[in-house]
Amino acid sequence: MIRGFTSVDGKLRPVETPMAGFDRLVWIDLANPTAEEEAHVEHRLAIDIPTLEEMQEIEESNRLYIEGNATVMTALVPWGVAEGKPAMGPMTFVLTGGRLITIRYHAPKSVVGFASWAEKIGVDCSNGEATLVGLLESIINREADILEECSRQIDTVSASIFREELAANETSRDFKTLLYQLGRAGELATKVRDSLVTLDRMVTFLYQIVVSRKGTSEKRARLKAVLRDVDSLTAHSDSLSQKVTFLLDATLGLVNIEQNSIIKIFSVVAVIFLPPTLVASIYGMNFDHMPELHFDLGYPLAILLMLVSAFLPYLFFKRKGWL
Template identity: 55%
Template sequence: MIRGFLNEGGRLRAVEGTSELPESMVWIDLVNPSDAEEDDLEKRLGIDIPTREEMEEIEISSRLYNEDGASFMTATLPAQADGDDPQMQAVTFVLTGNRLVTIRYHEPRAFKTFPMRAEKVPMGCETGEGVLIALLEAIVDRLADILERAGRDIDGISRDVFQHKGAKPTKSQDFQKVLETIGRKGDLTSNIRDSLVTLERLVGFLGQGAMQRKSGKDVRERIKTLARDVRSLADHASFLSQKITFLLDATLGMINIEQNAIIKIFSVAAVVFLPPTLIASIYGMNFQFMPELDEVYGYPMALGLMVLSAILPYVYFKRRGWL
C-alpha cells in the first residue's frame, strides 16, 4: 500500500494513490509494498528502494548511506508497544529531492498519530526534510511515553519486592510472578534502548546531511534538539536497565532468604526432637533388667522427660534469638 501526503501551508493532507507526483507531495509512505509498487516508484523517483532483507541488516553502512542523490536512513522502531512484547522492525526513511519516502512493514503508532495531527496543526511540513524531523519528533515522544510507563511499572515492582515489615510475607509463587514481570520489563527496556541507539545514529547522520545541504538554522536547531532528546532517553533507558538488574538481584536475594528461613525451621525442629528421640530409643531397648520397667510411674516419667527435653532446646533457641 502506498499513501501520499500533500503540503498545504505547513499542514499535511492525505491523498488516495500516487499515480501522479506533484511538487506539493512531500511524503510518500510505503506500507508492506508489493514488488510492482516498489518497481513503479523506483522508476518515477529514480532511486533504489531497499528490500526488507536489506533494511534488517545491522551494519551502519547498510542503514545510513547516500545514493543517487538521496539519503537513506534506517532505524528500528516498536509497534504494538502498549504491552511488554512490542513488535520491533526496521523502518527506512529516504530523503530524495523535496520528498520523504518511508518504507515499513509494521505500524508504529507515530505513523498514525502524526499525520492526524499534522493535518490540523502546521508543523513545518513544507519539505520532505521538515516532514522527517516532525515525524522523528513524534517517534521520540512515543518512545518517551513507553519508557515512562515502564518506569512506573518498575516502581510498582520495587514496592512489591520491598514490602513493609508488617506486611504479609511474600510467597514463593508471588516471587515467581515478580521474576517473570521483571524479565518482561527488562526485554521491553532493552528493545527501546536498541531503538534509541539506531535513532541516535540516524539523527547524527541527518544532522551531517543538513550541514551539507545548507539547511536553514531552524532546521539544524530542531535536529540538535532531537539529538539531545534521543540521548537523554537513551540515558534514562540505561538507568531503567540498571534498576531492573538491581530488582532482579534483590528478588533473588529475597528468595534465598525465604529458602534459608524454611531450612532453619527444619533444622531447629530436628534439633528440638533429637533429645526426645534419644530418650525414646533408650527405653525402647529390649534388656531384661531395666530399673524403670518395674516403676508404677515409669511410663509417665519417660513421657515427661521427653517433653521436657524438647522444651528446653526450644526455650534456649528462643532466648538466643534464633527463632
Template identity: 50%
Template sequence: MLTIYHARSGGLVKAEGESAISEAVWVDLVCPSRSEELLVERHLGILVPTREEMAEIEVSSRLYQESGAHFMTATVLHRSETARPESTAITFILTEKTLVTVRYAEPRAFPIFLSRAEKGDVAAGSALAILLGLLEAIIDREADIIERLQADTDRLAHSIFYMKGGTATRTRRFDVILKQIGQAGEVASKLRDSLLSLGRLLTYLGQITAQRKDAESTREQIRMAGRDVQSLADHLGYLNSRIAFLLDASLGLVSIEQNQIIKLFSVVAVVLLPPTLVASIYGMNFRFMPELEWTYGYPLALLMMVLSAVLPFLYFRHKGWL
C-alpha cells in the same frame, strides 16, 4: 499498502494514482507488495530495501547514500501497551523532493504525526520537514514509554520493599514480581537499541543538512532532537541500573525466605532428635530393662521426651535463631 501525500497549504493531503508519486512529498509504504515497490522505484529512481536488508545491524547498511538519495534505518518500539512490546525497523529514504518510509508495523508515532500534519499543526511542506516531524513524534512517543517504565519501576520497588502477608502469599507475589522485572528489563533493552539507532540517524542527518547548507533553524532542530535522544538515553541508563537493583533485591529477599524455611526445618529436626533418641532407647527389646517394670517408668519417659524437646527450643529462642 502504498499511501501518497502531497503538501497543501502547510498540511498534508492524500493523493491517488500512479502519476501522483512523482510529485509526492511523502510516500508511505506499509508492508508493501513487490508491485508497489517497483512502482515507487520506477517513479523516484531509487531501490527500495527489502525487509531482510532493513534488519541488518551494520551502520553501513543502515545509513548510506545511493542514487542521490539518503537511506536511513532506525529501530522503533511498538506495541508497548501490550505484554509483549516489539521492535521494528523503519527505513527513511530522503530524496530531493520526496520522503519515502518503508515499514512493516504501525508505531503510534505515525498516526499521531499524520493527524497533526493534516491539520497543519506541524511543518510538513517538504520531505525534510516531514522526516523531522516523524522523528520528533517517535522521540516523544519513546519518552512517554520511558515515563511509564519509570512509573512501573516505582510500583515494583514499593511492592518489593513494602510487601505484606504470610510466607506463602509473599512467595507467590515474588514469582509475579520477578516476571514483571523481567518484562521491564526487556522494554528497557529494546528502548536502548531504539535510542541508539535514532542517535546515529540524527548524527547522519545533521551531516547531510550541513553538506546541503540547509537553513540554520533546520540544523538546530536536528541538534535539539539529538540532545533529546541523549537525555532519554541517560535517563534510561539510570532506569536500567534501578531495574538491575530491583532484580538483585528480589532475589536476595527470595533467598532470605528460603533460608528461613530451611532454618525452620533444621530447628524442627534438632528439636525432635532427643525425643526420638529417648523413644528409641525404650523401644529396644532387651530382657533386662528395670524401667519397664517400674510404675512411673512410662510417665518418666514421656517427661524426658518433652524436656529434651523443650530445652533445645528454649535455647534457640534465647539465641535469637527463631
C-alpha cells in the same frame, strides 16, 4: 499498502489514491509493501528500495548512505508496546526529489498516528525533509512515553520489594511475579536504548546533510533538539537499566534470606525433636531385661521425659535469639 500524503499550508493531508496523485505527494508510506508496490515506486522515483533483509543489516554503511539523488537511512523503531508485545523493527527513511518515502514491515504507533497528529498540530510538513524531522520528533516522543511507563513499572516493583510489612492476606512476597515484571521492564528499556542508538546515528547523519545543503536554521535547530532529546533519553534508559539490575540483585537477596529462614526453621524443628526421638528409641527397644519395663509409671514418665527434652532445646534457641 501504500499511504500517500500531500502538504496543504504546511500541514499533511492524506490522499485516498496515492498513485493517481503521485506527483503531489510529500510523504509516501510503504507499509508491508508487495513486490508490485515496491516496483511501482522504484520506477516512478528511479530509486532502489531496500528489502527487509537489507534493512536488518547492522553495518552502519548499509543503514546510512547516499545513492544517486536519494538519501537512505534506517533505524530501529519500537512497536507493539501498547499490546504488551514490545519489539523493535527496522524502518527505512528515503529522501529524494523533495519527498519522504518510509518503508516498514510493522506498525509503530508513532508513525501510524503521525499524519493525523501533524494535521492537527500543524508542524511544518512542506517538503520531505521537514516531514522527516516531524516524524523523528514523533518517534522520540513515543520512546520517551515508553521509558516513562517503564519507569513507573520499576517504581511499583521497587515499592513492593522494599515495603516493610506484608499485606494481611500474604505470607510472603510473590518473588516470581516481581522477577517477571523486572525482567520485562529491563528488556523494554534495553530495546528502547538499542533504538535510540540507531536514531542518534541517523539524526547525526541527517544533520550533516542538512548543513551541507544549507538547510534553514529552523530545521537545523529542530534536529539539534532531537539530538539532545536522544542523548537525554539514552542516559535515562541507562539509569533504568542500572536500577533494574539493582532491584534484581535485591530481589534475589531477599529470596535467599527467605529460603535461609525456612531452612533455619526446619533445622531448629529437627534439633528440638531429636532428644524426644532418642528417648522414644530407647524405650522402644524389645529387650527382656529393662528396668522400667514393668514400672507402673513408666509410660507417663517417658512422655514427660520427651516433653522436657524437647522444651529445653527450644528454650535454649529462644534465649539465643535464633527463633
